[in-house]
Structures are given as structure tokens and as C-alpha cells.
Amino acid sequence: NPIKFENTLSNKDFSHLVASSLEIKKVKASYFDDANIIMMVELNATNTNLKSFFIEGIQKQGIENLKGDFNASSAFYYAILPLSKTNFEFSYFNKDSKKLENINLKLKISDDEISTQSDLNPVNKDLNIYKQYTLWFLAILFGALFVWRKNYIILALAVVCFALS
Incomplete structure (x- = not known):
């Protein structure tokens, strides 16, 4: 056939x-x-x-x-x-x-907007807020250590933490 x-x-x-x-x-x-x-x-x-x-x-x-x-x-x-x-x-x-x-x-x-399309690039906001608070805390801590020790490496760490937040 x-x-x-x-x-x-x-x-x-x-x-x-x-x-x-x-x-x-x-x-x-x-x-x-x-x-x-x-x-x-x-x-x-x-x-x-x-x-x-x-x-x-x-x-x-x-x-x-x-x-x-x-x-x-x-x-x-x-x-x-x-x-x-x-x-x-x-x-x-x-x-x-x-x-x-x-x-x-x-x-x-x-x-x-369709509710499922309202945020095409979703971000986990809870995790980001904790990350931001931690980086601010570290920036303040390194800033205080710089005032006490006068070490520019500590100042650089404070600036980096602040910039990342």
C-alpha cells in the first residue's frame, strides 16, 4: 500500500x-x-x-x-x-x-496591565531591605572605626559598604 x-x-x-x-x-x-x-x-x-x-x-x-x-x-x-x-x-x-x-x-x-505582567522584573524586596540595612550598619561601624583608628583601609570599607547599599 x-x-x-x-x-x-x-x-x-x-x-x-x-x-x-x-x-x-x-x-x-x-x-x-x-x-x-x-x-x-x-x-x-x-x-x-x-x-x-x-x-x-x-x-x-x-x-x-x-x-x-x-x-x-x-x-x-x-x-x-x-x-x-x-x-x-x-x-x-x-x-x-x-x-x-x-x-x-x-x-x-x-x-x-495584566496583574501577572505588572512587574516583569520581580525583585525579592524583603531580602533587599535586609541587605541594605546590613550594609548601612557596616558602613556606620567602619566609619566609627576610622574615626578611632585613622586607618584609610577602614574608611575605604565604609565607603564601599555605603556605595553597595
Whole structure:
């Protein structure tokens, strides 16, 4: 039995997904920096591996918060896009209809922050405050030792501790 195959037209926006169905639940776009936006798309799919969602030509993209299995899954797709982008197009192969399905999403930039994106560079503030107090204490201690001993190495240690705080 020879394997039957059919050539399909290539599509530069192909998402590398073969699925029975793909549903877009939500689309959100926000400013990322002065030149780019970040787009989040909530995907629901059946009979596919959402981890393989990838579009050529996008520098930074990925799948997050994947839930479910091959039979039914959901995930969030993110992509960093140029600020000039007003819509997002991609396609996937629907294995039930045996056709390439095109999806076109309008990107509307919202100014409100998602709570999970409010701090893209999280800092452990409790640890930093203890570190700062310790360095201040050492700076004061070394400063007092300098006044008593008149040793410039101790003064240098005091200045370094103060600078690091």
C-alpha cells in the first residue's frame, strides 16, 4: 500500500499545528517597550500538541500555561511584535476538513496591565531591605572605626559598604 500525499501551498504564517479544532478564546495586546507590543492569545484545541505552535519570522514567542493533553488542551501563546502591527494572521491544518484554516486577529492595544505582567522584573524586596540595612550598619561601624583608628583601609570599607547599599 503506497502512502498517498498531497502537496499544499506553503504559507509563511503557518503555525505548525495539525488539529481537529482550534479556538481563540481571548486576545490581548499591550505595550512592551517603545518599539514593540506583547500579544497574548488564549488557545483551546483538540487532537493536537499546542507546544508545537510556532510562526516563522517572530523573534520572541512561546507557549505558556499549557493544560490538558493531546485530546483537549488549552494554552497561552505570546509574541513580541512591532508596534506598527495592527493584526495577527496565522494558519493551521484542520485534519478533519483536510484544509489549511486561516485565522486573522485584530490587535487592539490596551493600556491596562495584566496583574501577572505588572512587574516583569520581580525583585525579592524583603531580602533587599535586609541587605541594605546590613550594609548601612557596616558602613556606620567602619566609619566609627576610622574615626578611632585613622586607618584609610577602614574608611575605604565604609565607603564601599555605603556605595553597595
